Each structure stands twice: as structure tokens, then as C-alpha cells.
Amino acid sequence: MPLTVQQGKDTVIFVTKEDHSTPSTVSLPKDEPPPGLILPDGSINWSCPCLGGMATGPCGVEFREAFSCFHYSEAEPKGSDCYEAFKTMQDCMAQYPTLYNRDGDDEDELENAIDTNTEKEKSKENRDAAVINSASSPS
Structure with a gap:
């Protein structure tokens, strides 16, 4: 039988090789979904992987x-009272362009991929139209 130790909010389970080879009997509560960005009490879950x-x-x-500021804002439109906080955040992020991708490389790559795909589709449509026209033209 595994040894279980409670450490604060965590439960640590020590198992032997034999314990590990048998199916687990530990189950998560089914009535409680994992917390998302906003916790049930309305607060922000800063640990959310999202x-x-x-x-x-x-x-x-x-x-x-x-x-x-945005989450708790009651202004109309929502967050309109948070300009300074977002400006401060944006100024900070500008100091780390490689981390926060200030130059928009990802957007440029996405646009290039879309343009390339669009060109391929147009080229395919033109080829298909040429094949149809040549097939329907009398020789």
C-alpha cells in the first residue's frame, strides 16, 4: 500500500515498484472541473496555463x-479606465522585443502563409479552367 503524506495543500504519494505496476485507485473529483482563468469566486487564476x-x-x-484593471473594470466600455495600466505594460514589453515579439514577425509569417496559399489556390483554379477549356474546345 502506498505511503501518503499531506504537505499543505498537496498530497504526496510514495509508491514501490510493485505499487506502480498495478492500476491506480486514485481518482479526481468528477463534480469539480479544473479551474480556468477565472476562479469560481470571480478572482483571477494567475496559475492558469492559458x-x-x-x-x-x-x-x-x-x-x-x-x-x-480590465477584469474588475466597471467602466463603459469595459476597460476604458485602464489605459495607463496597459500603456505601462506595453512600455515594459517594448524593452523585451525578442520575448514579446514586438516587431510582429508571427503576424508577418501568418500573412505570408495566407498569401502563398491564396496564390496556390488561384494557380490551381487557372490550371483547372485551362483543362476544362481545352477539353471542351473542338479540335
Whole structure:
């Protein structure tokens, strides 16, 4: 039988090789979905993987302040009172262009891929039209 030790909010389970070879009897609660970005109490889950490390990077403090401002904003339109917080975050991110991709390389790559695909589709349509025209033309 595995040894279980409670450490704060975590449970540590020590198993032997024999324990590991048998199917687990541990199950997650089915009635509680894993927390997402917004916790059930309405607060922000800064540990959510969906943030991609933004809350902990070199501009993590600025990001958290801007995101919190927007999340809790009651202004109309929502977040319109957060201009300064987002400006501060943007200024911070500008200091780390390789990390935050300030120059938009990903957008350029996406646009190039779309343009290339569009050109391929047009070329294929032109070839198909030429084949149809040559097939229907009397010789």
C-alpha cells in the first residue's frame, strides 16, 4: 500500500515498484472541473496555463495590473479606465522585443502563409479552367 503524506495543500504519494505496476485507485473529483482563468469566486487564476507565463515574465507585474484593471473594470466600455495600466505594460514589453515579439514577425509569417496559399489556390483554379477549356474546345 502506498505511503501518503499531506504537505499543505498537496498530497504526496510514495509508491514501490510493485505499487506502480498495478492500476491506480486514485481518482479526481468528477463534480469539480479544473479551474480556468477565472476562479469560481470571480478572482483571477494567475496559475492558469492559458496565460502562457505572461503573469510571471519580466513584465508580469505590469501584466497582472493591466489584466486586473480590465477584469474588475466597471467602466463603459469595459476597460476604458485602464489605459495607463496597459500603456505601462506595453512600455515594459517594448524593452523585451525578442520575448514579446514586438516587431510582429508571427503576424508577418501568418500573412505570408495566407498569401502563398491564396496564390496556390488561384494557380490551381487557372490550371483547372485551362483543362476544362481545352477539353471542351473542338479540335
